[in-house]
Amino acid sequence: MKIGIVCYPTFGGSGVVATELGLELSKRGHEIHFITYNQPVRLELLSNNVHYHEVNVPEYPLFHYQPYELALSSKLVDMVKLHGIELVHVHYAIPHAYAAYMAKKMLKEEGIHLPIVTTLHGTDITLVGSHPFYKPAVTFSINKSDAVTAVSKSLKDDTIRLFDIKNEIHVVPNFIDLDKYNHSYTDCQRVIMANDDEKIITHISNLRPVKRVQDVISVFYGIQKKIPAKLMFIGEGPEKEKVEKRCRELGILDKVIFFGRSNEIDKILCFSDLFLLPSQTESFGLAALEAMASRVAVISSNTGGIPEVNVNGVSGFLSDVGDIEDMVKNALYILSDDERLNTFKNNARNEALKFDLHAIVPQYEKIYQDTLARYLVL
Numbered sequence: 001m002k003i004g005i006v007c008y009p010t011f012g013g014s015g016v017v018a019t020e021l022g023l024e025l026s027k028r029g030h031e032i033h034f035i036t037y038n039q040p041v042r043l044e045l046l047s048n049n050v051h052y053h054e055v056n057v058p059e060y061p062l063f064h065y066q067p068y069e070l071a072l073s074s075k076l077v078d079m080v081k082l083h084g085i086e087l088v089h090v091h092y093a094i095p096h097a098y099a100a101y102m103a104k105k106m107l108k109e110e111g112i113h114l115p116i117v118t119t120l121h122g123t124d125i126t127l128v129g130s131h132p133f134y135k136p137a138v139t140f141s142i143n144k145s146d147a148v149t150a151v152s153k154s155l156k157d158d159t160i161r162l163f164d165i166k167n168e169i170h171v172v173p174n175f176i177d178l179d180k181y182n183h184s185y186t187d188c189q190r191v192i193m194a195n196d197d198e199k200i201i202t203h204i205s206n207l208r209p210v211k212r213v214q215d216v217i218s219v220f221y222g223i224q225k226k227i228p229a230k231l232m233f234i235g236e237g238p239e240k241e242k243v244e245k246r247c248r249e250l251g252i253l254d255k256v257i258f259f260g261r262s263n264e265i266d267k268i269l270c271f272s273d274l275f276l277l278p279s280q281t282e283s284f285g286l287a288a289l290e291a292m293a294s295r296v297a298v299i300s301s302n303t304g305g306i307p308e309v310n311v312n313g314v315s316g317f318l319s320d321v322g323d324i325e326d327m328v329k330n331a332l333y334i335l336s337d338d339e340r341l342n343t344f345k346n347n348a349r350n351e352a353l354k355f356d357l358h359a360i361v362p363q364y365e366k367i368y369q370d371t372l373a374r375y376l377v378l
Contacts, residue, residue: 005018005032006100007092009038024361035072076099080107115374142165147170175355181294200230220276269290288300297347309355
């Protein structure tokens with residue numbers, strides 16, 4: 001198949017998943033065309049089966065905001081005609097599914113039929129999409145897609161609750177390449193981060209309020225009062241200064257290491273014992289899955305799609321949002337016994353196996369094939 005992929009080319013989870021999906025599809029013999037305003041961050045190598053087409057938005061003084069959707073629609077039309085793209089898979093309803101539908105209508109005028117598969121990732125539904133200004137456009141885009149997927153059952157349920165959806169929504173979870181999480185770092189490298197008697201706690205996020213990073217500090221504070229520990233804080237965002245100030249006030253700044261945007265996340269996770277994800281909401285919980293793939297137990301909130309990833313009492317524990325006391329209690333239960341900790345770590349890895357890309361990508365292939373088959377019947 002010749003497949004166009006439209007996504008945000010940033011470090012966000014949706015862009016990473018879309019890029020990894022395209023790369024794996026190319027390895028399976030499909031011709032992939034990424035169409036976006038920058039080369040995706042994970043798209044390091046182009047090949048005969050992987051192509052990137054940049055969407056340029058000309059500057060016009062007439063427009064207060066430059067019309068990216070219009071430029072994307074036009075680019076889609078051109079690329080479909082030039083390369084014979086058979087199907088477009090867009091990630092995010094707004095603006096991508098909306099722009100794809102415009103392209104579809106333009107192509108239809110020339111006798112070209114373009115099926116659209118739309119994947120919902122979270123904020124396009126729970127944040128942007130539910131805003132009254134955008135809700136009609138989101139509803140329209142989802143209902144006009146030829147196939148719709150959501151990255152968790154929780155997100156599917158939210159979409160049906162928030163919008164008047166006529167289309168069927170297939171749950172296809174996010175995934176990771178587990179082959180990339182078979183680390184072989186030596187124990188001597190661990191001493192860079194912590195002493196032998198200290199447990200390593202980790203948090204990775206964009207440090208936005210929705211991640212409840214102050215709760216991360218509160219949970220760690222409770223842990224380190226009972227067990228020697230260090231906290232690895234990975235990421236940049238608007239809450240970072242507040243977090244540093246809180247650590248200083250609590251007298252634990254020497255026990256917290258701020259890595260910023262690190263290129264060594266795999267190494268940090270390799271030596272980690274526990275991952276904290278107390279988010280207000282998560283459509284899936286990709287950061288938790290990456291930790292689990294590295295054999296790290298997870299203490300998290302029970303919101304959104306997280307319970308579909310972190311299995312309570314198996315790979316870690318779930319608590320109500322903001323329940324610091326329960327999170328501390330569960331963390332201490334796991335960390336206080338090395339044999340118990342090792343069991344949770346192994347369980348985390350086993351649960352992550354369910355989300356290996358080799359198990360998930362064929363689900364997308366099946367959706368593509370079924371969607372194209374419906375067009376052949378028409």
